[in-house]
Amino acid sequence: MTTFSLTHRFRPSRREARPAARRLRPWYQNRSLVAGLVIVCIMVLLAVLAPVLAPYNPIKQNLNEALQGPSGAHWLGTDKLGRDVLSRLLYGARVDLRIGFLAVIIPFVVGTILGAIAGYFGGWLDIIIMRIVDVFYAFPLFLLVIALVFVLGPGESSIYLAIALVSWVSYCKIVRGEVIVARQQEYVQAARLGGLNNARVLGRHIGPNVISQAITYAMSDIVMDIMVIVTLGYLGLGITPPTAEWGSMIADAQEFITTLWWMAVVPGVAVVITGLGLSLIGDGLTDLLSPERRK
Amino acid sequence: MSAAEQPAAVLEVREVTKRYGHGRRDTLRALDGVDLTLHRGEILALVGESGSGKSTLAKILAGSTSQTSGQVLCDGVEITARRHSTARRRIQMVFQDPYSSLNPRMTVRSALSEVLRVHRVVPREQIAEELSRLMSLVGLDDSALDAYPSQFSGGQRQRIAIARALAVRPDILIADEPVSALDVSVQATILDLFESLRSELGLSVLFIAHNLAVVQHLADRIAVMYLGRIAEVAQTDTLFASPEHPYTQALIASVPRMRPRDLEQPPALDGEPPSPIHLPTGCRFNPRCAYAQPTCLIDEPALERVAEGHSVACWFAGQLQQAPTKQSEEFA
Numbered sequence: 001m002t003t004f005s006l007t008h009r010f011r012p013s014r015r016e017a018r019p020a021a022r023r024l025r026p027w028y029q030n031r032s033l034v035a036g037l038v039i040v041c042i043m044v045l046l047a048v049l050a051p052v053l054a055p056y057n058p059i060k061q062n063l064n065e066a067l068q069g070p071s072g073a074h075w076l077g078t079d080k081l082g083r084d085v086l087s088r089l090l091y092g093a094r095v096d097l098r099i100g101f102l103a104v105i106i107p108f109v110v111g112t113i114l115g116a117i118a119g120y121f122g123g124w125l126d127i128i129i130m131r132i133v134d135v136f137y138a139f140p141l142f143l144l145v146i147a148l149v150f151v152l153g154p155g156e157s158s159i160y161l162a163i164a165l166v167s168w169v170s171y172c173k174i175v176r177g178e179v180i181v182a183r184q185q186e187y188v189q190a191a192r193l194g195g196l197n198n199a200r201v202l203g204r205h206i207g208p209n210v211i212s213q214a215i216t217y218a219m220s221d222i223v224m225d226i227m228v229i230v231t232l233g234y235l236g237l238g239i240t241p242p243t244a245e246w247g248s249m250i251a252d253a254q255e256f257i258t259t260l261w262w263m264a265v266v267p268g269v270a271v272v273i274t275g276l277g278l279s280l281i282g283d284g285l286t287d288l289l290s291p292e293r294r295k
Numbered sequence: 296m297s298a299a300e301q302p303a304a305v306l307e308v309r310e311v312t313k314r315y316g317h318g319r320r321d322t323l324r325a326l327d328g329v330d331l332t333l334h335r336g337e338i339l340a341l342v343g344e345s346g347s348g349k350s351t352l353a354k355i356l357a358g359s360t361s362q363t364s365g366q367v368l369c370d371g372v373e374i375t376a377r378r379h380s381t382a383r384r385r386i387q388m389v390f391q392d393p394y395s396s397l398n399p400r401m402t403v404r405s406a407l408s409e410v411l412r413v414h415r416v417v418p419r420e421q422i423a424e425e426l427s428r429l430m431s432l433v434g435l436d437d438s439a440l441d442a443y444p445s446q447f448s449g450g451q452r453q454r455i456a457i458a459r460a461l462a463v464r465p466d467i468l469i470a471d472e473p474v475s476a477l478d479v480s481v482q483a484t485i486l487d488l489f490e491s492l493r494s495e496l497g498l499s500v501l502f503i504a505h506n507l508a509v510v511q512h513l514a515d516r517i518a519v520m521y522l523g524r525i526a527e528v529a530q531t532d533t534l535f536a537s538p539e540h541p542y543t544q545a546l547i548a549s550v551p552r553m554r555p556r557d558l559e560q561p562p563a564l565d566g567e568p569p570s571p572i573h574l575p576t577g578c579r580f581n582p583r584c585a586y587a588q589p590t591c592l593i594d595e596p597a598l599e600r601v602a603e604g605h606s607v608a609c610w611f612a613g614q615l616q617q618a619p620t621k622q623s624e625e626f627a
């Protein structure tokens with residue numbers, strides 16, 4: 001059919017166009033990303049090395065030394081059962097960070113996939129998925145998680161399940177919106193006209209352009225999940241005692257807030273610092289991953 | 296092209312209509328019975344205002360949407376939006392905005408080689424060779440292959456978009472206002488590129504523009520579109536020398552020229568095109584036409600041949616005097 005030859009080369013004079021010298025800023029020059037990474041890495045390191053770093057067994061009670069202030073033996077003092085607060089703080093990081101990071105994975109994957117399908121194909125699939133999302137969205141997140149954990153019973157697995165059931169809807173909404181926007185872009189039309197199938201268009205052309213929003217949101221979602229665990233721990237619905245966990249530490253310490261205030265403040269500050277670090281990472285990723293940067 | 300050698304039609308549009316919307320009252324008729332023929336190896340320009348249906352026609356030809364009625368024939372065989380991949384490969388499209396038509400997350404190499412691999416254009420081991428051939432076709436250096444679209448200017452991006460369209464070795468290129476998003480200084484180089492691609496590869500090009508000046512030196516023939524219909528088709532020289540349709544005359548009069556006395560003339564065309572939802576009765580151009588007669592308000596003129604290769608949809612084709620700059624005194 002093709003009656004022409006494609007072997008001609010242009011005269012060199014036509015090769016006037018060259019790529020511009022514009023260079024992309026490397027990731028390590030992104031201040032908030034680096035600051036966030038440093039904070040989170042330190043927190044993770046402390047959690048991982050807790051057995052080495054902690055001076056005492058976090059669940060060993062010693063009623064003779066209960067409710068002591070900071071001293072050389074107990075840097076952050078002891079709680080009402082005589083347990084070392086520093087050791088409990090370090091061991092608590094293991095629980096809170098682990099659940100925070102792991103709880104994000106299932107909703108991220110499920111929400112992203114469902115949102116991409118709803119946004120790309122539209123029609124009935126979109127209507128069904130989004131009505132389910134609306135049902136979950138109608139309830140406040142915390143209330144729903146607390147209710148679910150209450151029904152499922154305390155423990156780590158029911159926390160994972162409750163968070164997964166509730167927070168996939170946010171990813172779904174975010175990704176769906178991004179996919180709808182991306183689908184209108186001419187490069188997606190060009191890919192379809194180029195004869196690429198739906199899986200390839202979604203995976204190669206739309207996916208990489210929309211996933212950054214979900215990743216950025218995941219960073220703040222980890223903070224939310226840690227808040228959920230801490231809240232559940234505070235309400236006595238979370239991790240079963242005597243396992244060290246920041247939320248239950250705050251709950252245990254609140255009766256002494258007027259005298260031994262640091263017992264409640266220190267785990268609270270740990271939550272805040274972790275949250276700050278993750279937010280900074282999220283902030284940095286927004287800059288780094290935004291399509292505008294590569295436009 | 297003389298009348299003796301009848302050029303072969305590579306793409307034929309027959310009575311194509313595209314309506315948007317349901318119900319009887321608020322249907323938008325984007326295309327309302329369009330007839331158009333693209334000959335092999337020619338550059339046919341399709342010119343019209345915004346909303347005249349140019350892009351809709353481009354989408355139908357490229358297969359990204361389907362017409363409400365009518366036929367599109369490629370080498371005499373009907374093609375639809377659900378076309379086979381070989382038919383899809385033959386007709387490729389270059390989009391208007393080179394800033395949104397390239398995936399910001401793919402390097403030029405990955406974008407082009409994906410197309411080459413999916414369609415098995417060349418054996419796997421020849422892909423690198425094919426890539427540099429494509430780059431030289433569009434006048435880019437091989438070093439551009441590993442850059443992201445963000446690292447290029449608009450003109451360079453449009454070259455990359457053209458390279459992607461050429462990757463599957465089409466013989467028909469639909470270019471939907473490929474230069475209107477570019478700086479004027481860059482427009483000319485891209486127009487040159489289309490001209491050389493046509494002569495080097497024998498491509499047939501449907502070049503859509505909203506500005507006659509852009510295509511004056513590029514197109515072999517020009518089709519003027521108004522509100523979803525073809526108003527006039529002619530060889531470029533003929534169209535500029537003796538435009539028959541009042542709308543074409545107005546368009547030509549509106550092309551800016553470097554002559555001081557032009558400044559004193561009133562604008563060639565007043566008002567906006569009517570809504571394609573509520574079309575005027577009779578000739579669709581009559582509300583803005585300086586020559587409109589009672590007939591024009593009643594019946595719609597068909598696209599009639601007035602000379603070899605020159606067709607006009609006007610009741611008074613051939614009767615209007617051809618100095619478009621003085622039109623207002625004559626029939627008023």
